Amino acid sequence: MHEIIAKQGLSPNVTRLDVKAPRLAKIRQAGQFVIVHRAEGAERIPLTIADADPEKGTIALVIQAVGKSTRDLVAMEPGEFITGIAGPLGKPTELIEKGRALCVGGGVGTAVVHPIAQGLHRQGVSVHSIIGGRSKEWVIFEQELRQLGEVTVCTDDGSHGRKGFVTEAAKELLSAGGIDIVYAVGPVPMMRAVVNLTRPMGVHTIVSLNPVMVDGTGMCGGCRVTVDNQTFFACVDGPEFDGHLVDFEGLMDRLGTYREFEQRATHACESGQCKVGLH
Amino acid sequence: MKIDRQKMSEQDPLQRSTNFGEVNLGLQEKVALLEAERCLQCRDPKCVSGCPVMVNIPQFLELLSEGNLAAAAQSLLNDNALPSVTGRVCPQETQCEIECIRGNKGLPVAVGYLERFVGDWARGNREQVPMQVAAPTGRKVAVAGAGPGGLTAAGELARRGHDVTIFEALHKPGGVLVYGIPEFRLPKAIVEDEVARLQQAGVKIVCNTVIGRTYTIQELREQFDAVFIANGAGLPVFMNVPGENFKGVYSANEYLTRVNLMSAYQFPQADTPVLVGRRVATVGGGNVAMDAARTAKRIGAEASIIVYRRTRKEMPARAEEIHHAEQEGIDFEFLVAPVEVIGDEKRWVTGLKCVRMQLGAPDASGRARPEIIPGSEFVIPCDVVVVSIGTRANPLLTATCPEMKLNKWGNIVVDENGMTNLPGVFAGGDIVRGAATVILAMGDGKRAAAAMDEYLKTAPPLGSQTV
Ligand SMILES: Cc1cc2nc3c(=O)[nH]c(=O)nc-3n(C[C@H](O)[C@H](O)[C@H](O)COP(=O)(O)OP(=O)(O)OC[C@H]3O[C@@H](n4cnc5c(N)ncnc54)[C@H](O)[C@@H]3O)c2cc1C
Ligand SMILES: Cc1cc2nc3c(=O)[nH]c(=O)nc-3n(C[C@H](O)[C@H](O)[C@H](O)COP(=O)(O)OP(=O)(O)OC[C@H]3O[C@@H](n4cnc5c(N)ncnc54)[C@H](O)[C@@H]3O)c2cc1C
Ligand code: SF4
Ligand code: SF4
Ligand code: FES
Numbered sequence: 001m002h003e004i005i006a007k008q009g010l011s012p013n014v015t016r017l018d019v020k021a022p023r024l025a026k027i028r029q030a031g032q033f034v035i036v037h038r039a040e041g042a043e044r045i046p047l048t049i050a051d052a053d054p055e056k057g058t059i060a061l062v063i064q065a066v067g068k069s070t071r072d073l074v075a076m077e078p079g080e081f082i083t084g085i086a087g088p089l090g091k092p093t094e095l096i097e098k099g100r101a102l103c104v105g106g107g108v109g110t111a112v113v114h115p116i117a118q119g120l121h122r123q124g125v126s127v128h129s130i131i132g133g134r135s136k137e138w139v140i141f142e143q144e145l146r147q148l149g150e151v152t153v154c155t156d157d158g159s160h161g162r163k164g165f166v167t168e169a170a171k172e173l174l175s176a177g178g179i180d181i182v183y184a185v186g187p188v189p190m191m192r193a194v195v196n197l198t199r200p201m202g203v204h205t206i207v208s209l210n211p212v213m214v215d216g217t218g219m220c221g222g223c224r225v226t227v228d229n230q231t232f233f234a235c236v237d238g239p240e241f242d243g244h245l246v247d248f249e250g251l252m253d254r255l256g257t258y259r260e261f262e263q264r265a266t267h268a269c270e271s272g273q274c275k276v277g278l279h
Numbered sequence: 280m281k282i283d284r285q286k287m288s289e290q291d292p293l294q295r296s297t298n299f300g301e302v303n304l305g306l307q308e309k310v311a312l313l314e315a316e317r318c319l320q321c322r323d324p325k326c327v328s329g330c331p332v333m334v335n336i337p338q339f340l341e342l343l344s345e346g347n348l349a350a351a352a353q354s355l356l357n358d359n360a361l362p363s364v365t366g367r368v369c370p371q372e373t374q375c376e377i378e379c380i381r382g383n384k385g386l387p388v389a390v391g392y393l394e395r396f397v398g399d400w401a402r403g404n405r406e407q408v409p410m411q412v413a414a415p416t417g418r419k420v421a422v423a424g425a426g427p428g429g430l431t432a433a434g435e436l437a438r439r440g441h442d443v444t445i446f447e448a449l450h451k452p453g454g455v456l457v458y459g460i461p462e463f464r465l466p467k468a469i470v471e472d473e474v475a476r477l478q479q480a481g482v483k484i485v486c487n488t489v490i491g492r493t494y495t496i497q498e499l500r501e502q503f504d505a506v507f508i509a510n511g512a513g514l515p516v517f518m519n520v521p522g523e524n525f526k527g528v529y530s531a532n533e534y535l536t537r538v539n540l541m542s543a544y545q546f547p548q549a550d551t552p553v554l555v556g557r558r559v560a561t562v563g564g565g566n567v568a569m570d571a572a573r574t575a576k577r578i579g580a581e582a583s584i585i586v587y588r589r590t591r592k593e594m595p596a597r598a599e600e601i602h603h604a605e606q607e608g609i610d611f612e613f614l615v616a617p618v619e620v621i622g623d624e625k626r627w628v629t630g631l632k633c634v635r636m637q638l639g640a641p642d643a644s645g646r647a648r649p650e651i652i653p654g655s656e657f658v659i660p661c662d663v664v665v666v667s668i669g670t671r672a673n674p675l676l677t678a679t680c681p682e683m684k685l686n687k688w689g690n691i692v693v694d695e696n697g698m699t700n701l702p703g704v705f706a707g708g709d710i711v712r713g714a715a716t717v718i719l720a721m722g723d724g725k726r727a728a729a730a731m732d733e734y735l736k737t738a739p740p741l742g743s744q745t746v
Binding site: 023024027035037041042043044068069072083084085086087088089214215216217218219220221222224226231236250253254256257258261262264 | 448449450458486487488489492493513514515517523524526527529530532533536537541542546547548549550551552554625626673674675
């Protein structure tokens with residue numbers, strides 16, 4: 001049982017929950033995630049450990065409410081308990097030892113980039129982050145990332161930072177040279193665009209994949225992704241891979257497996273039929 | 280008086296293929312006593328040597344036939360911690376029952392049914408068969424994995440007075456018994472009962488804890504006097520054919536986990552979905568394949584087809600499961616091997632392209648080797664494919680313990696006591712044997728627990744160990 005200690009809305013559909021998990025807070029590394037099982041009967045869903053406070057024994061989950069399970073989670077309040085959190089899962093991020101890194105975060109992916117930037121900063125790597133959102137209120141983790149290095153903010157409507165996509169800003173920065181590695185996390189189209197940008201430049205690019213998961217321990221094979229024409233289980237071999245080798249079409253396609261179900265679940269939720277529902 | 284082998288009453292096949300209620304309904308006490316009387320009480324009971332854990336079969340059957348259920352249960356439980364489970368899932372026809380002398384003329388004693396009967400009686404009458412727990416020894420033992428291997432070892436260690444903690448990766452203990460084997464063969468309540476019994480005996484169960492990630496084996500060695508690893512063989516093998524990542528292709532583990540552990544069949548009451556499929560093709564011929572194919576029918580498939588590259592005779596599944604599957608209207612395509620998954624333009628599965636096989640010369644395992652018949656390609660139309668061709672050792676735990684000795688398949692190597700090359704670290708079940716059986720995992724758990732008990736008598740106190 002994991003108590004929710006704090007809750008904060010970060011953007012119109014992204015919520016941060018700080019959850020009691022002392023062991024995880026102590027040993028988590030950049031790039032690792034947990035499987036959250038909110039309650040009996042709930043789905044098991046993977047969420048990145050966006051931050052941790054080993055002193056307080058809490059980890060931060062930053063959740064974009066997209067469907068039933070994420071909505072049920074963000075409907076929880078401080079003082080309530082999440083039944084199970086398993087982790088830290090996945091391989092820790094491959095952090096460079098020195099040099100300059102570019103971290104690109106789109107939407108909730110910015111929260112996934114944050115621990116990577118933290119890790120790099122700790123190693124003494126110079127970090128430049130480019131983060132984006134639709135408009136001002138959709139930009140998250142800007143303050144946290146500013147503490148770790150330079151930050152460029154991009155919004156689609158120009159209401160904050162520069163107007164345009166993160167890829168445009170990334171292109172400029174990369175063209176100027178001096179970037180040793182890129183870490184990109186966000187929606188699949190964004191990661192694919194970044195990878196297409198860095199490929200001709202030959203800049204090593206790491207992406208974090210988000211296939212559907214069940215157990216998170218390598219037992220089901222549901223999270224399989226194709227990288228370099230080979231099958232990998234993202235929960236044990238990933239979730240981070242060399243972006244230049246990832247089959248994004250395949251990932252995108254498999255992510256659509258349950259679309260019809262998701263709509264039904266969300267509908268049941270909205271019409272008040274579901275067991276737990278939105279309170 | 281000649282008594283014939285008693286029959287197990289079953290749920291009607293048509294009716295049961297639409298529900299998850301248990302197929303076998305159990306024996307009435309009268310019937311069980313009658314069947315037990317069929318045992319000839321052999322002086323040299325062959326049945327016992329057929330059982331991997333040497334259950335004293337004539338003893339518990341004699342007590343049963345006398346109507347002394349408490350004593351029968353005690354006798355059985357001394358040899359086998361989970362009789363309600365093994366009575367349901369053991370391949371009796373190739374173990375205890377095949378050796379039964381009664382089988383030479385007529386049918387063997389129904390050891391499995393009777394084991395189930397006595398096990399179930401014991402579950403309902405716990406106070407008459409209490410677990411005797413020795414005085415605390417002050418020794419702490421960790422168990423990784425709450426499958427049949429881990430649960431058995433934990434029980435045996437707790438009985439000997441050790442302080443046992445089981446760490447389980449999933450949110451529920453039971454291993455394959457809860458995520459793999461479906462309700463209609465093994466009701467979850469049985470596993471829950473067994474777990475509760477262990478907890479009453481003082482065993483602590485910590486779920487959502489992945490050894491190798493949450494704690495390493497090294498950390499467990501620092502905090503516990505001994506460790507038993509029973510994390511199973513949960514790494515699904517895929518066919519490696521084109522189209523295997525189309526939407527609608529599942530490993531049997533994923534398919535069964537969604538339906539059993541996550542109750543997807545109750546969607547949207549339960550949150551986890553599963554693709555039901557109008558026509559489901561399951562590739563493989565083991566218990567796992569039978570479970571997947573029978574599950575498909577139960578959650579609503581119109582047709583559920585088993586695709587197996589040898590013949591019925593070579594199928595490794597329990598005879599009873601094959602028989603039940605046939606009764607339930609599962610179709611079988613024998614001597615057929617898949618070569619490709621076919622999909623539509625949106626990459627949804629539409630069929631399984633296969634070739635026909637013929638049996639050639641025997642292979643290393645002595646089974647006839649299937650060979651492709653040239654030009655025999657055909658397509659089985661289907662919208663879900665369940666791949667059930669086996670599992671390998673899950674590397675997650677062992678990868679974080681490089682000093683532990685593994686064989687070339689990644690299984691942990693142990694000595695005759697079940698100890699790994701690391702002093703005080705024992706292992707058993709599927710992670711040692713490769714995908715095997717429930718009773719073998721339990722046997723390993725029991726043997727290792729005895730060896731661990733011996734080890735703990737002389738082991739250095741906690742904190743003084745070196746690597
Ligand atoms: C390693 C990893 C880390 C992640 N980290 C975060 C994070 O920090 N914050 C965050 O908001 N999201 C994260 N996600 C995505 C998150 O798990 C999904 O958004 C969530 O499971 C959706 O569940 P739902 O029921 O709310 O939505 P649904 O309506 O069920 O689905 C919406 C979409 O989410 C995806 N999805 C559905 N079920 C799963 C599942 N069991 N596992 C993975 N994806 C699924 C599908 O693409 C689906 O189309 C991560 C995913 C992975 C694999
Ligand atoms: C669908 C199916 C049907 C079967 N039918 C039969 C049958 O009819 N008869 C029969 O005898 N056998 C059957 N088997 C085989 C039998 O179930 C296994 O041989 C047996 O369960 C092995 O027991 P185990 O304790 O070694 O491992 P498992 O039962 O696999 O349990 C291992 C446990 O360890 C946990 N775990 C894994 N990794 C970690 C980790 N890193 N840290 C902590 N915990 C971890 C797992 O979540 C799991 O709970 C079947 C198997 C399947 C899949
Ligand atoms: S444990 Fe299995 S093999 Fe042994 S007697 Fe019981 S049913 Fe037979
Ligand atoms: S071999 Fe058959 S008849 Fe003989 S003791 Fe065993 S069960 Fe009884
Ligand atoms: S989530 Fe099941 S194997 Fe990765």
